[in-house]
Amino acid sequence: MRRGSFQEGTVDYAAVGATQAADLMGYPPEKSIPAEASWRIGSGEARFTTSADTLLSWAPLRGAGLRVSDVRPASGPMYSGVSFDAEGAPVAPSRLEADQRFDADGTPYVGAGTTIRVHGRVKGLRADAQLRVISVTEEPRRVGYALGTVDGSVVSGEESFAVDWRDNDEVWFTVRAFDRPVAAVYRLLPPLVRRRRRELFQGYLRAVSPLFASPS
Template identity: 75%
Template structure:
């Protein structure tokens, strides 16, 4: 198992890591609009492995039509976590630094503390911003990460992307987010925040599950 967590005061919102909160949809951070969707994207170890590799190489963002630039892994060592059995006994030693991986064009894979610039539009709405990977998860049956806004976005908040391979062999993809409007137009018309989020969710799903299609 590899698991990383990162927190830095330069993110522009207070509830860092709140996409992990079980009650996010009922008690979102102040002034934020929460959202959550889950989709079954297939079954089996092969499906989980291929989707996990795609997710950690930024396929959801790229498939959503966002351009990535200035991908900067966190400087220095990073605590990567440890796995435990049902009785709480450690199964593997903690590691001080995660292995750095790169995709075919040399872009670093997702890692806790990585900062990335994204640029793009979703149905005419701005999707630009500087984002930071707040936490990352790599477990035998669960893989994912969360992105938090740092600057230049029309909203402030966090979104998480998690793949789960369940004991019944089904593979599910879950995206959770909370957005607080920061740009003037989005504060005046909060419905734009919801429309922007719905479109992003749909694009993320299509990127991770190519067989997805709308009726």
């Protein structure tokens, strides 16, 4: 099992780890709009392993039409920071010694403390941002991570991705998020935040679910 997380104070919002809270949808961080969705994407160990690898190689973001660049892993072989339990409550700091992995293009996989830039548009509106991986979980039946905004985004907040291989052998993909509008258009028209989030969720699903895989 591998768990890692990045320290608070490195992102542009206060509620670090709130996507892990069970009551996110009912009690989101102040002035934020919460969202969550889960999809059954298959069953069995092979599906879980493949989906977990897809998740850790930034595929969800690319599936949403975003270009990932300037991937900068946290410096040093060891990383320590705040962690969260299953209910989203902070626990004692932990340390993680991560073996760096790379995708076919040489891009580093997701790792705690990694900073990335994304570029693109969602529903015609700019979606450029700098993001940081604030936590990573790699367990025998669960893999996931959370991304927090650092600067330059039209919204401020966090989103988490997880693939679970459940006891009934089903594999599920879950995304949870909260967004506080930053750009003027989103502050003036809050429904656009929800529309943006729905579009992102569908893009993430396209990347992870075999139902959307391109024919060979």
